[in-house]
Amino acid sequence: xxxxxxxxxxxxxxxxxxxxxxxxxxxxxxxxxxxxxxxxxxxxxxxxxxxxxxxxxxxxxxxxxxxxxxxxxxxxxxxxxxxxxxxxxxxxxxxxxxxxxxxxxxxxxxxxxxxxxxxxxxxxxxxxxxxxxxxxxxxxxxxxxxxxxxxxxxxxxxxxxxxxxxxxxxxxxxxxxxxxxxxxxxxxxxxxxxxxxxxxxxxxxxxxxxxxxxxxxxxxxxxxxxxxxxxxxxxxxxxxxxxxxxxxxxxxxxxxxxxxxxxxxxxxxxxxxxxxxxxxxxxxxxxxxxxxxxxxxxxxxxxxxxxxxxxxxxxxxxxxxxxxxxxxxxxxxxxxxxxxxxxxxxxxxxxxxxxxxxxxxxxxxxxxxxxxxxxxxxxxxxxxxxxxxxxxxxxxxxxxxxxxxxxxxxxxxxxxxxxxxxxxxxxxxxxxxxxxxxxxxxxxxxxxxxxxxxxxxxxxxxxxxxxxxxxxxxxxxxxxxxxxxxxx
Numbered sequence: 234x235x236x237x238x239x240x241x242x243x244x245x246x247x248x249x250x251x252x253x254x255x256x257x258x259x260x261x262x263x264x265x266x267x268x269x270x271x272x273x274x275x276x277x278x279x280x281x282x283x284x285x286x287x288x289x290x291x292x293x294x295x296x297x298x299x300x301x302x303x304x305x306x307x308x309x310x311x312x313x314x315x316x317x318x319x320x321x322x323x324x325x326x327x328x329x330x331x332x333x334x335x336x337x338x339x340x341x342x343x344x345x346x347x348x349x350x351x352x353x354x355x356x357x358x359x360x361x362x363x364x365x366x367x368x369x370x371x372x373x374x375x376x377x378x379x380x381x382x383x384x385x386x387x388x389x390x391x392x393x394x395x396x397x398x399x400x401x402x403x404x405x406x407x408x409x410x411x412x413x414x415x416x417x418x419x420x421x422x423x424x425x426x427x428x429x430x431x432x433x434x435x436x437x438x439x440x441x442x443x444x445x446x447x448x449x450x451x452x453x454x455x456x457x458x459x460x461x462x463x464x465x466x467x468x469x470x471x472x473x474x475x476x477x478x479x480x481x482x483x484x485x486x487x488x489x490x491x492x493x494x495x496x497x498x499x500x501x502x503x504x505x506x507x508x509x510x511x512x513x514x515x516x517x518x519x520x521x522x523x524x525x526x527x528x529x530x531x532x533x534x535x536x537x538x539x540x541x542x543x544x545x546x547x548x549x550x551x552x553x554x555x556x557x558x559x560x561x562x563x564x565x566x567x568x569x570x571x572x573x574x575x576x577x578x579x580x581x582x583x584x585x586x587x588x589x590x591x592x593x594x595x596x597x598x599x600x601x602x603x604x605x606x607x608x609x610x611x612x613x614x615x616x617x618x619x620x621x622x623x624x625x626x627x628x629x630x631x632x633x634x635x636x637x638x639x640x641x642x643x644x645x646x647x648x649x650x651x652x653x654x655x656x657x658x659x660x661x662x663x664x665x666x667x668x669x670x671x672x673x674x675x676x677x678x679x680x681x682x683x684x685x686x687x688x689x690x691x692x693x694x695x696x697x698x699x700x701x702x703x704x705x706x707x708x709x710x711x712x713x714x715x716x717x718x719x720x721x
Contacts, residue, residue, distance in 0.1 A: 254381045256324055258419040259285055269395065271418060272314040273445065274426040279314055281421075284321070291322025302327040305360065309335045310405035312426055317414060329374075330359040334406040337678045355561060361408055363511050363613050370618070371569065374561045375408075379514035380415065382541045382557040387416040390505070390519055390539065391449065391477060397422035398474075399449040400442065402430055407612065408511055412479065413451050435463040443472035451479040454506075455610045455642045461489045461496070470498045481507035481516070483608045483643060484599060485533035490522060508535035508599070511613070512573065512583050514558040517542045520596060534596035535589070543580075544597075550588040551603055555580050605702055607636040609643055612680045616702060619645060619673075619681050626672055628652050628665055633692045634683060635702040644684040648705050650691060662688040 259281060262269060267282030279287070295303040303326050308319045310332035323330045358377045362370035393399070399417045401424050403409035417424050429441035438460075442450070452460065457480045464471065485506060493499055500523075508518040520536030538544045543555040559581060562570035573584050588601045606615050616634035623632035631650040636643050649669065655661050666686045673682050693704030 254384050255415055255419060256321065258421075259288070259321065262418075262421050266421070269421060270423040272317055272424050272426065273398070274314050277314070284318065287318045288321035288325055291318055292325035295322060295326040295328060299326075299328075305329045305331050307331050307333050309333060310410075311335060312401060312405065312428070312431060314424075314426060316405050317418075317424065320414070324358065324377075327356070329357045332359070332361070332406040334404060334678065337406075338675050340676050341678060355564075357561060357564075359411075360564065361406070361511055371566060372564050373511045374564050375511075375514050376561050379558045379560065380411075383514045383516070384415045384419055386539045386541055387412060387516060388420045390516070391416055391479065393417055393420040393422055393449070395421040397448045398425050398446050399423070399451070400430060400445075400447045401426050402450065402452060408515055409451060409453070409482075412515055413449075417449075435460065435467070436469065439469055439472060442475060446474045447472070448474055449477045449479070450475060453610050453612075454480045454483040454485055458486055458489045458642065461493050464496055465492050471496070471502065473498065475502055477503045477505065479505045479507060481509070482610070482612070485522070487532060490533055506533050506536060508597075510554075510583070510585055512560040513542075513554050513556075513585075514560065517544075517554055517556075517558065518597060532598060534592065534598045536597060537595060545582065546589060546591060546597075549603075550590065550600060552585045552587045552589045552597070553582040554585060555582045559583055605635070607643055607645075609636070609645060609680045614645065614680060616645070619647065619677070619683065622673055622677050622681070623647060623649055623669055623686075625676075626665075626669055629669070631692055631700070633700055633702055633705045635706050637706070639684065645682070646706065647683040647686045648689045648692060648709055649686060650689060654690075655688065 259271070262271070262281040263285035264282075268280045270278045271281045271284045272279040295306060303323070306319075306323045306326075306328040308316065308323065308330060310316055316332075320330050355374065355376075357374035358380055360372050360374050362372050387393075393416045397417065397420065399413050399422055401410065401413050403413060414424055425445045425447055427441040427445055429437040432438065441447075457478065463469070493504065502523070504522040506520050506522050507516045509516040516539065518536040518538055520534050522533055538554075541556050541558055545553040545555070547553065559574070560583075562574055573586075575582050575584065586603045586606060587599060588603060589597045590600050591597060604615075605617070606613060608614070616636075619634040620632040623629055623634070628651055629649050630652045633648045634645055637646055638644075647669075649665070651665065655665070665688055669686055670682070687709060689705075689709050693701040693708045695701050695704075
């Protein structure tokens with residue numbers, strides 16, 4: 234595995250306390266129970282002592298290559314134990330972990346790496362990129378102090394212990410992967426890697442879970458919806474080893490929740506609905522949907538704040554979050570940082586942009602967004618970023634992107650106005666749509682690809698002249714599912 238040091242500046246080697254919760258726990262496990270499995274990938278099992286030794290070697294390599302502390306380090310984030318070694322080694326060397334999905338288009342990856350080289354990161358633990366309304370991914374710098382607060386809280390929330398085997402499912406370029414890795418390693422459990430979990434086949438996924446004895450699954454809500462449907466339609470059962478399923482990222486479909494509760498073998502499985510933002514370091518709110526608090530008729534709540542989290546709901550319903558878990562901000566984007574991170578009476582708050590309502594039992598329920606941001610398979614997407622890509626095509630004068638629900642999943646749909654009027658010819662329109670899809674494949678990651686692109690003569694606008702995304706969707710009646718498939 235290749236790791237690229239991006240900052241050649243010389244810095245003193247940092248003390249271990251810079252990532253004390255995770256690194257100290259792994260070192261302690263390596264000393265107390267060296268052979269205990271930490272990472273498992275097929276027949277290859279890496280014990281805690283071997284993991285620690287590999288991380289130390291990786292750290293030494295990084296420091297030697299950078300002439301000291303490496304600064305931001307771009308790591309190809311693939312489903313492989315070496316990525317975990319690179320993460321720990323980066324922290325041991327005093328660097329900032331910056332995962333980059335090698336499946337992303339080359340232009341997109343080059344843009345991320347270039348952005349990292351230019352941004353002051355203040356010795357952050359990691360930097361992740363979120364979707365931005367300007368069309369440029371927005372870096373979020375999360376400090377080690379946030380992880381020191383969050384990781385022990387998640388160990389407690391999940392009830393993770395040395396006997397647990399946690400499936401590594403999430404993309405290692407997104408922060409959900411930290412929910413899988415860090416609490417497990419701190420608690421002395423094992424992280425399980427298995428290619429069948431990413432095969433796209435639910436039977437193979439379930440066989441892998443059963444074969445490897447996985448006890449904890451952490452899935453995007455949209456993926457969980459698909460799993461529930463498969464279990465209902467196929468008659469397969471969730472492997473008996475699973476004791477906890479963690480979901481989050483989108484609203485829970487009440488029909489899927491009711492179906493889950495009716496499945497044989499799920500009654501003893503804890504189903505935990507979670508909420509959080511990249512800027513608040515993983516999970517801030519959670520609720521056990523197995524309990525009587527969560528009803529299937531009123532929609533599943535997103536829960537109550539964890540112990541280290543302070544919440545405030547404004548008069549217009551926006552959720553604000555404070556606590557030691559907050560990110561440092563958006564490196565190189567001071568205006569954006571000041572707009573979302575606000576200090577009032579000495580308390581630093583993050584404006585989530587999520588509208589919530591508080592139930593009589595104190596549970597929060599998600600009630601929408603103040604902006605147009607949506608979640609696609611648990612990944613935050615701003616339609617403006619997709620629109621920016623589409624407008625780069627010389628044949629597009631205007632582009633509008635919004636989201637719709639399809640089979641329990643949130644998908645993007647796009648409407649484009651051509652620069653010059655097109656003849657009433659379905660073939661000509663299909664050619665433009667095909668070119669736009671090729672453009673997106675070359676420049677944007679998959680979660681930014683619309684499920685449907687429709688050529689339209691105009692878009693809807695508000696009274697002030699601004700583009701109305703939802704209005705545009707209502708103006709142009711979407712085609713039937715059969716027609717959608719024909720244009721893909």
